[in-house]
Amino acid sequence: MASIELVQVTKVFDKTAVIDRLDLTIEDGSFTVLVGPSGCGKTTLLRMIAGLDLQTSGSVRIGGKDVSNLAPGQRGVAMVFQNYALYPTMSVRENIEFGLKNNKVKRSERIELVESISETVGLKDYLDRKPSTLSGGQRQRVALARAMVKKPAVFLMDEPLSNLDAKLRGQMRIELIELHKKLGVTFVYVTHDQVEAMSMADRIVLMNGGVIQQEAAPEVIYRQPGNQFTAQFMGVPPMNVYELGANGIKFGFRPEAALLSQSQTQSQSPETNLNTNTPQWSVRGTVATREMLGSETIYQIKSGDRSYMVKSADDQYAFDQEVQLRVDASRIFLFAADGSRLLESEPDYAGYMDRLRGQRHG
Amino acid sequence: MANRTTWDRIRPYVMIAPAMAGILTFVIYPMGYLIYLSFYKYNLMNRAKSKYVEFDNYKQIFTRGDFYKALGNTLVYTVGVVALTMILALLTALWLKRNTRLNAIIQGGIFIPHIVSIVSVSLVWLWMMEPSHGMLNALLRSLGIPPSHWLQSSRTALVSVIIVAVWQAIGYYALIISAALRNVSPSIYEAAALDNASRAKVFFRITLPLISPQLFFILVIMTIGSFKVFDIVQIMTGGGPNDATTTLVYYIYSYRTTNIGYAAASGVTLMAIIGLLTFVYFRLLSRKVHYQ
Numbered sequence: 001m002a003s004i005e006l007v008q009v010t011k012v013f014d015k016t017a018v019i020d021r022l023d024l025t026i027e028d029g030s031f032t033v034l035v036g037p038s039g040c041g042k043t044t045l046l047r048m049i050a051g052l053d054l055q056t057s058g059s060v061r062i063g064g065k066d067v068s069n070l071a072p073g074q075r076g077v078a079m080v081f082q083n084y085a086l087y088p089t090m091s092v093r094e095n096i097e098f099g100l101k102n103n104k105v106k107r108s109e110r111i112e113l114v115e116s117i118s119e120t121v122g123l124k125d126y127l128d129r130k131p132s133t134l135s136g137g138q139r140q141r142v143a144l145a146r147a148m149v150k151k152p153a154v155f156l157m158d159e160p161l162s163n164l165d166a167k168l169r170g171q172m173r174i175e176l177i178e179l180h181k182k183l184g185v186t187f188v189y190v191t192h193d194q195v196e197a198m199s200m201a202d203r204i205v206l207m208n209g210g211v212i213q214q215e216a217a218p219e220v221i222y223r224q225p226g227n228q229f230t231a232q233f234m235g236v237p238p239m240n241v242y243e244l245g246a247n248g249i250k251f252g253f254r255p256e257a258a259l260l261s262q263s264q265t266q267s268q269s270p271e272t273n274l275n276t277n278t279p280q281w282s283v284r285g286t287v288a289t290r291e292m293l294g295s296e297t298i299y300q301i302k303s304g305d306r307s308y309m310v311k312s313a314d315d316q317y318a319f320d321q322e323v324q325l326r327v328d329a330s331r332i333f334l335f336a337a338d339g340s341r342l343l344e345s346e347p348d349y350a351g352y353m354d355r356l357r358g359q360r361h362g
Numbered sequence: 363m364a365n366r367t368t369w370d371r372i373r374p375y376v377m378i379a380p381a382m383a384g385i386l387t388f389v390i391y392p393m394g395y396l397i398y399l400s401f402y403k404y405n406l407m408n409r410a411k412s413k414y415v416e417f418d419n420y421k422q423i424f425t426r427g428d429f430y431k432a433l434g435n436t437l438v439y440t441v442g443v444v445a446l447t448m449i450l451a452l453l454t455a456l457w458l459k460r461n462t463r464l465n466a467i468i469q470g471g472i473f474i475p476h477i478v479s480i481v482s483v484s485l486v487w488l489w490m491m492e493p494s495h496g497m498l499n500a501l502l503r504s505l506g507i508p509p510s511h512w513l514q515s516s517r518t519a520l521v522s523v524i525i526v527a528v529w530q531a532i533g534y535y536a537l538i539i540s541a542a543l544r545n546v547s548p549s550i551y552e553a554a555a556l557d558n559a560s561r562a563k564v565f566f567r568i569t570l571p572l573i574s575p576q577l578f579f580i581l582v583i584m585t586i587g588s589f590k591v592f593d594i595v596q597i598m599t600g601g602g603p604n605d606a607t608t609t610l611v612y613y614i615y616s617y618r619t620t621n622i623g624y625a626a627a628s629g630v631t632l633m634a635i636i637g638l639l640t641f642v643y644f645r646l647l648s649r650k651v652h653y654q
Contacts, residue, residue: 073558085549089571089652099557
């Protein structure tokens with residue numbers, strides 16, 4: 001059981017600061033996912049926690065203890081690598097046992113631990129096989145077992161599922177969630193895949209350019225993005241964001257927030273929309289692409305030189321069809337020129353919203 | 363149709379015919395002829411006077427002291443060269459593992475002996491090992507170590523030849539090992555670090571098994587090569603002093619005109635010894651080699 005604290009950590013590679021004075025606290029027992037585009041510093045962060053890369057300055061604390069200068073093997077952490085990093089010349093049993101042997105665990109205890117762990121991950125019949133004879137999913141399990149058997153206080157995972165096929169990945173996601181529930185230890189998981197982050201994390205740390213963009217539970221990150229980057233990174237398809245046309249302000253809405261309807265003819269005045277109780281923003285466009293995914297359909301609606309992604313349960317709209325796109329004002333986000341979110345409490349908020357609604361006529 | 367099937371059938375043989383012709387002419391035929399010669403008392407002046415002597419040449423080989431002397435020298439030379447080269451090349455490769463600019467220069471430097479002709483290498487060392495004016499003894503004297511006779515004493519001559527051979531071979535084999543080391547995924551070492559493995563454990567349980575295919579290859583290739591050593595001996599010592607550096611091939615060479623049948627029989631024996639040794643290597647070690 002251990003929380004992780006990064007205090008003012010800086011990491012410099014070749015004179016470039018990849019991470020600059022970053023503070024982060026990862027709570028004990030949480031499933032924290034570090035997510036962000038490639039090169040955002042998430043893996044560097046994980047490797048500093050593991051001790052594989054030493055921070056240029058600042059300190060790393062695990063369970064309240066300063067481990068800044070401790071060797072990886074002394075930190076009480078276990079890691080699962082993207083390419084599994086199994087020892088190719090050792091059998092599955094030896095792979096799992098290696099860390100125990102190095103930590104001078106007694107033979108009888110070792111055998112017991114290996115047996116029980118291999119049972120848990122379903123590798124019992126493969127203990128004497130070499131990793132090269134196993135499938136990707138089985139290797140993944142060996143890597144997990146090797147980490148688990150040491151009973152670490154902190155589990156670090158560096159994109160462990162990215163080498164698996166889609167179906168297996170889905171299955172392993174569920175298994176990891178169950179594993180976290182069962183072990184109750186701190187999980188730190190690095191991924192560039194926001195779906196993985198959303199589905200597994202109880203806390204997401206979204207990073208970009210070495211800076212934490214937002215740190216919150218998945219629901220909060222999704223519904224209340226702190227800035228434009230967060231809003232556009234989380235969610236598939238990403239949030240539609242366009243210039244409002246005043247002071248660099250941008251507006252955005254999620255693809256599923258948009259409602260489609262048959263386009264009204266010109267004779268029917270746009271004011272009909274205004275008569276509805278909730279204020280709305282609407283635009284007319286044509287269906288440019290249509291992806292039928294089963295339970296939902298994703299449309300790309302072209303309107304002028306802008307295109308909006310729309311996710312809808314309705315699959316009746318066809319390619320090239322004219323449609324009316326409406327979004328409730330409550331589901332529209334405003335962002336300032338620097339990308340930060342403009343909250344409803346800000347004095348200018350109402351003014352910009354009015355301006356946005358006005359655009360429909362223009 | 364029939365024509366085509368015939369062509370289809372013979373096509374592979376036609377394709378490999380040129381290569382096979384070369385192998386037959388330059389490998390199989392000489393080998394067969396060598397074995398054939400080893401059963402004759404061959405007369406170079408008059409072929410018709412050559413006499414079939416059955417196993418007489420072989421009987422002679424195994425009863426003559428100078429053959430055992432040559433065999434013993436060859437064994438000492440091989441063990442010395444193979445063991446020293448492998449250990450030193452491995453250490454050099456481990457030392458060069460870090461990819462710095464200095465290491466790149468050093469790696470190029472230690473490879474140079476391999477591209478220099480063995481004749482030049484031998485002559486330079488011959489010069490350096492000269493007991494009264496050579497550089498090595500001057501160096502030893504300046505360090506207060508008693509000088510050595512090097513090639514001119516039967517006690518140190520073989521060791522001197524081994525030193526030259528090792529010096530020449532290290533760079534090349536260090537290069538092979540260092541390529542093997544770089545092939546090991548760094549994340550495996552990181553996993554080992556997280557598994558709290560000591561440096562010795564990492565080396566013996568991870569590094570060594572992972573490069574074992576290359577080490578095994580070097581072992582086999584070097585053993586065969588060392589058994590056939592000739593050039594260094596010919597240039598530096600001529601087998602002397604007092605046969606102290608006469609190796610098997612040099613021994614065969616010394617009978618090239620006087621007793622061809624005997625030389626041929628020695629050649630066949632050498633071939634058998636190398637074949638046997640390689641076979642033993644594969645039987646004993648192949649299970650310890652991890653191919654991925």
